[in-house]
Amino acid sequence: MDNQWGKLETNLVPEYSAWKKKDDKASRGALLKKLQPSIDRGISANVGRQVSPVLRGSARKLALNSLKTYDHSRARLGTHVINHMQGLRRIARKQQQVLPVPERVAIDRNFIQRATVELEDRLGRDPTMSELADHTKLSESRIKKVQKHSYPVYEGSLLAVTGESGGHLPAVEHEQMPLLIRAVYDDLDPVSQNIMAWTMNLHGKTYSNQEIAARLKLSPGAVSQRKAIIQMKLDELEQRGLF
Numbered sequence: 001m002d003n004q005w006g007k008l009e010t011n012l013v014p015e016y017s018a019w020k021k022k023d024d025k026a027s028r029g030a031l032l033k034k035l036q037p038s039i040d041r042g043i044s045a046n047v048g049r050q051v052s053p054v055l056r057g058s059a060r061k062l063a064l065n066s067l068k069t070y071d072h073s074r075a076r077l078g079t080h081v082i083n084h085m086q087g088l089r090r091i092a093r094k095q096q097q098v099l100p101v102p103e104r105v106a107i108d109r110n111f112i113q114r115a116t117v118e119l120e121d122r123l124g125r126d127p128t129m130s131e132l133a134d135h136t137k138l139s140e141s142r143i144k145k146v147q148k149h150s151y152p153v154y155e156g157s158l159l160a161v162t163g164e165s166g167g168h169l170p171a172v173e174h175e176q177m178p179l180l181i182r183a184v185y186d187d188l189d190p191v192s193q194n195i196m197a198w199t200m201n202l203h204g205k206t207y208s209n210q211e212i213a214a215r216l217k218l219s220p221g222a223v224s225q226r227k228a229i230i231q232m233k234l235d236e237l238e239q240r241g242l243f
Helices: 010-021 025-047 053-069 077-096 101-123 129-136 140-148 179-186 190-200 209-216 220-239
Strands: none
Touching (some): 010 025, 010 077, 025 053, 101 129, 129 140, 190 209, 190 220, 209 220
16 A cells, blocks of 8 residues: 555545545545445444435435544554444434424423313313323323423413325335334324425425315314324334334
């Protein structure tokens, strides 16, 4: 190996040196192509082999960013790239969260408030925490956390889902989905699959509740209700440790 490039792998010297001379789309693309085996190993080590196209794109961005801190006198480039793939874990967790935390808390709070009123009418008194947990199927710790949360209450009602029609997206590339997401996605009706795909960027683009509602001819409240159900399914599988 030419001493000029220290520990840089011999097979990467042409692409790396070209990139160093001129950092443009062509040189970046050529270098990333040669680094793909290392990128794939980094993906597999951190999030498994079956990932979404979006997550693979994130891996390539992490690899590209790692080039800025690479020192060929200290390490092999492939090893350097793999070490920078740990950020995929955080990105994958974020992908799996369908609802932003404030919206999830607001929906749970709305649900808990409705359940409290129902139990008060039925029992003729305030329900106990265990009765509320049993009725809502939420844990007592979750109910307490929601009740203490400082985010404002979601003002839109969780309307019944009606008038469900609208375009259906092409099928998500099944084998590239994380197992947890795939398990939930496969169990959904086509409308909810669209909502999940548009929210979690499974088709390469995300939309707001209002945009999803307009596309599927639903109310924003109905979209939020379906999101909450999807999130509950994801949380349940994750808590059971099946994936």
